[in-house]
Amino acid sequence: MKRGTSLPLKLIFVGLAFTVPIAALLSFLVNEKTKSIRVAQHELMGVEIIKPLSQLLYWTGQHQVYTLAKSSAKDQDSLASGLASATNGINQTLRDIDVVYQSESFQRFLGDLEASGTKRPEAPASSLRSAWEETQRQLAGKGEGNSSLTYKSLIDLNMQAIEEFANVSELVLDPDLDSYHSITVMVDSLPAGQATYLAMLAQYWKAKEAKENAQDFFLKAHTQKELTGFHVQKSETGLNEAVKADLVYYGRNESLSSDAPDRLKRYQESFDLIAREIFADRTQSPVQAPSTATLLGPIDKAYEFHKTLSKTTEQLLQTRIQSIQADRTQAVIYVLACWLGASLLGFFLQRSVVMPIKKILKELNGISSDTRNTSSKLHASAQRSAAAATEEATAIQETVAAMEEMTSMLAQTAIHTRNASDVAQDVLDKTRSGTQTMENMARSMDTIANANTRLNEITKIIEDITSKTNVINDIVFKTQLLAVNASIEAARAGHHGKGFAVVANEVANLANMSGKAATDIRHLLNESRMQVSQILDSTSDSVRNGQAVCNEALETFDTISKAITSISEKVDQINEATREQETGVKQTSTAMTNINQATISNNEASQDNAHMAERLKAQAGRLIRIGRAMNYVVLGTEQSQHHSKASSSSELDQILDNSGPEAVHEEREELSETDEDLSLGKGEKQEKQELAQRLIKKMRKEDDDLRKSA
């Protein structure tokens, strides 16, 4: 069996063709978003490191102010404590920078930078610390004086570090980013303000030393103030941009939109305050130094502003990261959902198209193979029936012979039946004589019973005799008494009574003897009475049993005679049946001869049938080939061993014309041979129909023939 590509598989390929670009789009989107998130994270880390750097600027400023003020101010104690706290603040901030720089997340950020090709910025703390130590050393050596120069290297380094981190975190370089503006403000404004302020202080000290140059000082201070104003303006523009962008994209960072401009304004105002203080005493000479608080004002304000900005920037960045993450997730979900929906739709579509076709194919295949099977079976059965018809004919002849044998057997049966009837009659006679004997016996039993009744009477007689014996006893008793009395009398009579005494004695003896005899008689009578009663008991029991047995035997004989009568009747019936069977067998024999003739014509019909079946088989083969071609188109499988080369639409034709025009021609020839009446030009269906009709007609005709012959 060769496998092509089925329709469902083809449809799946189409689906894949759509799926691949979707997956590419998905990965592209996710990549883009992930990149954005990474950039935002970098910005965040930049802000993180810039925060302590700006704090360092703040503390440096304070330290400077206090150092400068030390020479002029009167309140030395507060100045000393301020100086100490500033020194502490610087040291602390340097440590903070170290901590932030060495933190795990910051190192990872630096690693990312290196991976993307950017140069890794050096650790700012060590260089700053050495600059700070250098500054302190200079201060200790010089004492008061031109201290603005002393801080220069420290501030420069700090500024450099800020800028470097801003650069590496792509904050300053990319103006498209929202945080750009705020960082710009910070990077620009803070050092600018500080520079302005330092410049002002320097001019002041110069003016103080050379009073005649006050005019020059004012000019320079004014210039410095204008410069500062420019920086502040620039910062303001940047800030406004940031606020706008924030409003457009996120609209929820309130501190940036409301708080920051306010603080910026205050920052600018602090410069104005210094200027006012300086310019207010323009007329005075020498020029008064501005108070420490005034000097510290801009630094504080600038730092506050920066703090706000950096905090807001952080918030901004985090919000942005979250938003991008949400976007990414949403995008993934959307794309996946669309893909899944499309896939499902495709799947059901292919199911709805392919399933019915599959079903039809299955049925077609089933039907065509069924047809082939049926036709081959039909062919075989037709051949079988032809053979069977021949066999039938011989069988019928055998049957006729068997019938004749049966007739003779029946005659024998009749003889046996008659014998059985005679035997039954014999048994019946014997049963009757047995019944008579039993009746006689019953009569004898009755006689015995009567004898018993008489024996009973004998018992009564014995009893009578017994009572009579009592009389004898009485007589004996009295005789004895008489004898004694006679003896007494004889004794009294003396000699005269001698003879009488003898007589008396004899009488006594006789009395004794008769007494003994009477006793014996009584014993005998008792014995005979007991024996009689015993005889009575035993005989009456046996007589009763005998009577019961007799009755039973009589009943049994009665039943036997009845049974035998019924047997005789049955035998008569068998006789009758046998006679009827004889006539039946004769009729069957004639019928068999007729059937024989019918079988011969049946045989001819069967041979015709075999030819028809052959044709049907060929047609079924063609039907199967059509089904196979359909299979190849729809399922991509060809269920046959031959034609293994089929692989394209041209092979379909090959499959269809499997047997070729020659085979078809052969079939046609067969048809014309078997059935000349059928026209070759007609369609196959018509052929079949006609064939079937012809068959039916023929069969009917045969049936009629059979009936007639029967």
Added chain:
Amino acid sequence: MNSFPNQEASLDTNEEDFHKYVIFRLAEELYGAALLDVREVVERLPIKSVPNTVEAFEGVCNLRGQIIGVVDLRTRFSLQGQAPLRPILLVFESDSGAIAAQVDEIISVAIIPSTDIEVRPNIVSAVPLQYIRGIGKYQERLVTLIDLRQVLSSDELTQLDQSKLFTKPGLTQAI
């Protein structure tokens, strides 16, 4: 009252007649009484019982017009056993008139020679020794020979009466 005096008969009596005994049965034992002492033997007659007499005194009966007292020897000798169906009365003449002894059965009249009699047997019997004349043999069986006249004598009866008088007054009057 005494119609058959003993003395007259004894004068003219054969030697043999003195050795004749009436042998009778009481319970299981045989007893003998001298034939010449007995007046007659009769079947037991209807007896009318007399109140306040000794227990052995059955009562009185009418023998051919003569009233005779009846003593039951079974009771007299305190013998056990069933009473006989047809008891016999041995009638004797005594000083106070005729009296009858009731026995179970008369066996016969037999001659027992003196040689066959043991006069003083050393025995213990239901019959007081004073009434026993001896033990004789009759047909290989031992027969206790008793003096019935003495047993039935009125003295004996009186003695008995007297012994009962204290408890049963009026006995003597009735007899």
